[in-house]
Amino acid sequence: MLWSVRLNLTSMVFLMIISLSSLVGSLGMLVIDVCYYIEWEIVTINSCALEMTLILDWMSLLFLSFVTFISSMVLFYSGGYMAGDENMTRFIYLVLGFVASMAFLIISPNMVSILLGWDGLGLVSYALVIYYQNEKSMNAGMLTALSNRVGDVAILLSVALMFELGGWGFIFYVDGGGVSFISGLVGLVILAGMTKSAQIPFSAWLPAAMAAPTPVSALVHSSTLVTAGVYLLIRFSPALGGVEQSVLLLLAGLTMFMAGLGANFETDLKKIIALSTLSQLGVMMSILAMGYSKLAFFHLLAHALFKALLFMCAGSIIHSVGGTQDIRSMGSLVYSMPLSVTMINLANLALCGTPFLAGFYSKDLILEVAFSSNLNGFCFLLLVLATGLTVCYTFRLVFFSISGDFNLMTLSGVSDEDKVMTLPMICLGIGAIMGGAGLSWLIFPSPWMICLPLGVKTLALVVSFAGGFMGYILNLTTVNYSLTSLSKYGIVSFAGSMWFMPFLSTRGVSTSFLKLGHMYQQAGDGGWLECYGAQGAYFSFMKSSSYLQASQDNSIKVYMVMFFLWLVILGVVLL
Known part of the structure; x- marks a missing residue:
């Protein structure tokens, strides 16, 4: 156990040093406006060079700084949350492998090297989701792996497609409008980004991945796995246009609306926060589809700070109340866990876009830019409804877990005494307060002037107040004992199950494709192709x-057979 603690602290210090170094490097590159592109040629095949490349610019280093900072906090936090676990060392190595894969993906401008980090994320995430080794974890891990495998195949196909370009350094081709198949390449990258960032119809795996330990959820759902797709599309953003942008905007809008609606019917604390992550990923994809890649990157970083804090606070509460995750079994935690409740309220307010917290600077700017752009009515309505639903499920969570009736057992040792878990929460809480302002000054040094009518300008504020009021009052009047939901069971079941997407992704689609693959393997690869193929x-x-060997053995029998065969053939020809 002492070795695990030492490894825990050593890893945290190592990642913190990398974070500070990357932050200083990013600030320097922002000031002098420079980018370093490092390239090693490994092999050349038919004038197509396979190279190991790294790109060090302000965007990659700033993102790497945030990833390593949050990872260091998660590792320190794990020392308290996973203190009684027998496989603590294995857990830390898995988290470090996860961070290394994400770092490799961030600094790689080459599709082949990106594939290594991309597949590394998928492999380690599967190992982390099935960490507890029970049936639920196994099912969630398989759903996660199969859903992400679609994106892996899309990356593999894009690697094959880019062979025609003479290299896999996509950063040189995203501006090339004259290439005929660049749209096909962008389509494959969009498909890969949608699977990794869990956009419709690949959304079912993200709440299912909550089977992993809570520190992993804090890392995965803030700055690593789910943001990899958004980051890749940010890099490809100059090539986005036309039909791809329209389809991405529509699917992202439906994703954030579906996630916000589903969170209002969910009772699992971690799944509510997971659906919140899904909704914010939809916001990032939406503004990215509108052409504002820097704004999407800004929201990605600001969201990482308060979402990691939100998961850590949820883990602290779950750890203290005996492992239960049902928000209906909590209540009045403000008296026994004041620090955790303060931090979770801070993270919730930042998520809602409360002025002068981290989420406000990015979210308010996104809404105003979207309202002032050429947005169709349906996408505009989805954006407004998703904003109101975010505040609605946030205040519902506040009511059930923090300010409602005390629903825990009589003898419950609920407290904030574990400093190993509370110190990282305080650090991320400071980031949730100051991070948004600092990032806005760095990424957008020149202020944007957005002129909107008074009604549109105040629309986000009005919708947020209405959502918060409904989220609190409706749950206050229909607290635990009401059976209202049973009278509208069909609607509640449809909205609360993410529009039946988990069922469609498992028994509906995955099972059908697996059966089809098994039939193809039996009839094709193991059948006719085996008979007429290689074997x-x-x-x-x-x-x-x-x-041929027998004909060359100088056997009199062979010569006699050949002689009579020629006689038969000659007779047939003459007749």
């Missing part, structure tokens, strides 16, 4: 070579 050709060549 059939092998046996044909072997039999032919045996005949």
Whole structure:
């Protein structure tokens, strides 16, 4: 156990040093406006060079700084949350492998090297989701792996497609409008980004991944796995346009609306926060589809700070109340866990876009830019409704877990005494307060002037107040004992199950494709293709070579047979 603690602290210090170094490097590059592109040529095939490349610019280093900072806080936090775990060392190594894969993806401008980090994220995330080794974790891990495998195949196809360009350094081709198949490449990258960032129809795996330990959720759902797709599309943003942008905007709008609606019917604390992450990923994808890649990156970083804090506070509460995750079994925690409740309220207010917290600077700017852009009515309505639903489920969470009736057992040792868990929460709380302002000054040094009518300008504020009021009052009047939901069971079941997407992704689609693959393997790869493919050709060549060998053995029998065969053929020809 002492070795685990030492490894825990050593890893945290190592990641913190990398974070500070990356932050200083990013600030320097922002000031002098410079970018370093490092390239090692490994092999050249048909004038197509396979290279190991790294890109060090302000965006990659700033993102790397945030990833390593949050990872260091998560590792320190794990020392308290996972203190009684027998496999603590294995857990830390898995988290470090996860961070290394994400770092490799961030600084790689080459599709081949990105594939290594991309597949590394998928592999380690599967190992982390099934960490507790029970049936629920196994099912969630399989759903996560199969959903992300679609994106892996899209990356593989894009690697094959880019072979025609003479290299895999996509950063040189995203501006090339004259290339005929660049739209196909962008389509594959959008598909990969949608699977990794859990956009419709690949949304079911993200709440299912909550089977992983809570420190992993704090890392995965803030700055690593789910943001990898958004980051890749930010890098490809100059090539986005036309049909791809429209489809991405529509799917992202539906995703954030579906996630916000589903969170209002969910009772699992971690799944509510996971659906909140899904909703914010939809916001990032929406503004990215409108052409504002820097704004999407700004919201990605600001969201990482308060979402990691939100998961840590949820983990602290779950850890203290005996492992239960049902918000209906909590209540009045403000008296026994004042620090955790303060931090979770801070994170919730930042998520809602409360003025002068981290979420306000990015979210308010996104809404105003979207309202002032050429946005169609349906996407505008989805954006407004998703904003109101975010505040609605946030205040519902506040009511059930913090300010409602005390629903825990009589003898409950609920407290904030574990400093190993509370210190990282305080650090991220400072980031949730000051991070948004600092990032806005760095990324947008020149202020944007956005002129909107008074009604549109105050629309986000009005919708937020209305959502918060409904989230608190409706749950106050229909607290635990009401059976109202049973009278509208169909609607509640549809909205609360993410529009039946988990069912469609498992029994509906995955099972059908797996059965189809099994049939193809039996009839095709193990059947006709085996007979007429490699094995059939092998046996044909072997039999032919045996005949040829027999003809060269100088046997009188062979010569007699050949002589009579020629006589028969000659007779047939003459007749």
